[in-house]
Amino acid sequence: MSLLQFRDASGNRGVAALGEDRVPRRVTGATSVRALAQGAIDAGHDLAAAVAAAGLGDVVDLDQVTLLAPIDHDDPAHCILTGTGLTHLGSAEGRDQMHRAAKADAAPTDSMKMFLMGVEGGKPAAGTEGAQPEWFYKGNGLSLVAPGQPLVSPAFAKDAGEEPEIAGVYLVASDGTPVRIGFALANEFSDHVTERGNYLWLAHSKLRPAAIGPELLVGELPQEVIGTSRIIRDGATLWEKPFLSGEANMSHSLANLEHHHFKYALFRAPGDVHVHFFGTATLSFSDGVTTQEGDVFEIEAAPFALPLRNTVATDTHSPVAVRAL
Incomplete structure (x- = not known):
């Protein structure tokens, strides 16, 4: 599995996951990989489990969003x-x-x-x-x-x-x-x-x-x-x-x-x-x-x-x- 960070046409951040089918799907409720990873650490499980627990939503059209670096920090x-x-x-x-x-x-x-x-x-x-x-x-x-x-x-x-x-x-x-x-x-x-x-x-x-x-x-x-x-x-x-x-x-x-x-x-x-x-x-x-x-x-x-x-x-x-x- 791979994770992407993006900003949509409205300026909102999101995270998408690519599975074996290589189709990017939005990770429900996630706005940053760092926050997703921090939640996984705090819960004592791995990042894949954190994505599974959040669930996947709509397919993300990568031509309609701005891709960000896959990790960043507010500061x-x-x-x-x-x-x-x-x-x-x-x-x-x-x-x-x-x-x-x-x-x-x-x-x-x-x-x-x-x-x-x-x-x-x-x-x-x-x-x-x-x-x-x-x-x-x-x-x-x-x-x-x-x-x-x-x-x-x-x-x-x-x-x-x-x-x-x-x-x-x-x-x-x-x-x-x-x-x-x-x-x-x-x-x-x-x-x-x-x-x-x-x-x-x-x-x-x-x-x-x-x-x-x-x-x-x-x-x-x-x-x-x-x-x-x-x-x-x-x-x-x-x-x-x-x-x-x-x-x-x-x-x-x-x-x-x-x-x-x-x-x-x-x-x-x-x-x-x-x-x-x-x-x-x-x-x-x-x-x-x-x-x-x-x-x-x-x-x-x-x-x-x-x-x-x-x-x-x-x-x-x-x-x-x-x-x-």
């Missing part, structure tokens, strides 16, 4: 976006090429060292701690972009590149326990030229918006996720490539990535929403593509029924002056 500061890199088999190749250009010797780059740590220790036995992954802060709910909405690159950016991947979506229970409520397709939009300039600028390169959705997949992620990432320019496909995810294609287990995020107490504040991007090994940037305003990113993968599409836009910028009080 964007309590929706935290983070991610991990170098987590997928093959993900070190592009990063290693970026950083090797700055090195005169043949010694392994820090990126390759980090990747190999994951290969050797990223899938520990249950109950044990595995290798610590690369981790980054992406932003808060203000950075979360809905399907169909523009991904806005700041004017000072050097690049506006897609990163097709899977994101885990979490809600922290009242006792501080992180609860995974599902998975979503994601475009972890980044500035790869800035990152290539110096790997210590990785933190800067990640402070960009990101898109997820349209669906929240409830339950477990398949061991292997096979999808397609493409860039459409002026109505024609400019670039297209398959991408792989799921633990069968990863150097880390999901449990290990989740542990190394939620081990920090500040990420276990009751009521907070977390969207955590698990990484990718597929980038158009690695194939020499330079995106431009108006390009459309399209990401699709089974078991998600609907693709994630967003258009590149550019923001304006002038130097920021701080005013003394």
